[in-house]
Amino acid sequence: MSQITLVVPFLLPLPQFAPDLVRALQAPALSALLSRTSGQARTAEQAVSALPHESWLARELGLSKEGHPAFAAAAMRGFGLDPLDGTWFIVNPAHVQIARSHSMLGDLRQLGLLDAEGRALFDAARLLCEEIGHPLLYGDAGTWFLRADAWTGIDPATPDTVVGMDLTDFVPRGREALAWRKLQNEVQMAWHAHPVNAAREARRQPSVNSFWLWGGSKGGARSSRQLASIAAPGWISGLSDHIWEGFGKLDSLAGQDALLYVGSLAESAIAADWGSWLMQAQQLESELFAPLHAALTQGRIKTLRIVASSREGLAEFTTTAMAQRKFWRRPTLEALT
The missing domain is CATH 3.40.720 (Alkaline Phosphatase, subunit A)
Structure with missing residues (x-):
């Protein structure tokens, strides 16, 4: 039984x-x-x-780091990727809505990102990441993985925690986070006029104008x-x-x-x-x-x-x-x- x-x-x-x-x-x-x-x-x-169920799942799977979900390395293995050593983060391409007084992260489920779209946007972002020494690996259209060994002090919230909230309250601060925000800004500029977004906007779909990084963990986490x-x-x-x-x-x-x-x-x-x-x-x-x-x-x-x-x-x-x-x-x- x-x-x-x-x-x-x-x-x-x-x-x-x-x-x-x-x-x-x-x-x-x-x-x-x-x-x-x-x-x-x-x-x-x-x-x-x-969110409560995410914290529960992290504890149940043994993937909690100082109270933060540390899912990246274990999730990579499910996509057939080897995290080796170092610190990895989950990267989710996203749509950020700009309101009059603040910006909000849209629900990632509503992007409907196709594999061809995800790969094209990934290729543009990968070049920028590799230029500063951060390998970026592809899991699926909406799930990528970034290695950033020096960002161990960054513990951003999960996307479902942030969705619909004022992003100002969730953007990490400090010296390590400055490098993340700089990379995020460069990727946003590369995607702004990208053919994928031009086609999505023509179909009245939300543009992929940013990404969210979270779930950092060491490569040995299982x-x-x-x-x-x-x-x-x-x-x-x-x-x-x-x-x-x-x-x-x-x-x-x-x-x-x-x-x-x-x-x-x-x-x-x-x-x-x-x-x-x-x-x-x-x-x-x-x-x-x-x-x-x-x-x-x-x-x-x-x-x-x-x-x-x-x-x-x-x-x-x-x-x-x-x-x-x-x-x-x-x-x-x-x-x-």
Whole structure:
């Protein structure tokens, strides 16, 4: 029998919307999993540099450095890249929105960057990086890796922490950060008139006008356990031993200890598109929570732990087949509020 840990970022809606969303969501399986438990824990603290589920994942995978997620080297290996020695960072090409009083990082998921576009922009940036002695390696269209051994004091926040916020509050300061900002400015100028951006603007797509650097780690860093993922950003895919397109492989988790990351709700929640969030959550009920609930009650899964999060906090729910027999506990989604 297996013990499965299911990580679902943004399963907890923002408090002001949660009551209405919970009333609208028809999810009897999820209700039973959250109500008939053998243990619950909830934390409200939020790290400055990461969202609650990102900090949790860094600790779970053994990739936390002084409280900061240090994912770069381990993610590189998932793309078949050898980090060797030194310090590596994740680099995400991005769209920065310029407002009247400040600038904001757009959600990377909404870029829709094609591989050909990513490679063309990467080639332009790589030349600038190599000129100053910083190798830049390609993972996928939106996930690159920069070696910068002297930048060990830089610990920028994760992209999902920064998205929609005033960038002034998150740009690193200090001597080491000055070199990063200079490189960022040079890349921005190289991309400003790039044919990729000209074509994107003609199609009314957001331009790729900057990049975000984060997740620094030493080359020897390795994940301490296996991870499967669905609808995950590139860096999560790099950390994953198994990348699923859908939930058809759920039965393969039976008989093993498994960690499964499901990122289906992230884009809707970050955009505060709660209608879309509700549809995605309803789909998770039928394709994920109901099959897991059935496997649990039938004894094919020994323990199921659900790690749910929002921008503000994180909740863990642990249930077993025995706990699901607590018929006197009325199934409810109140735990999401």
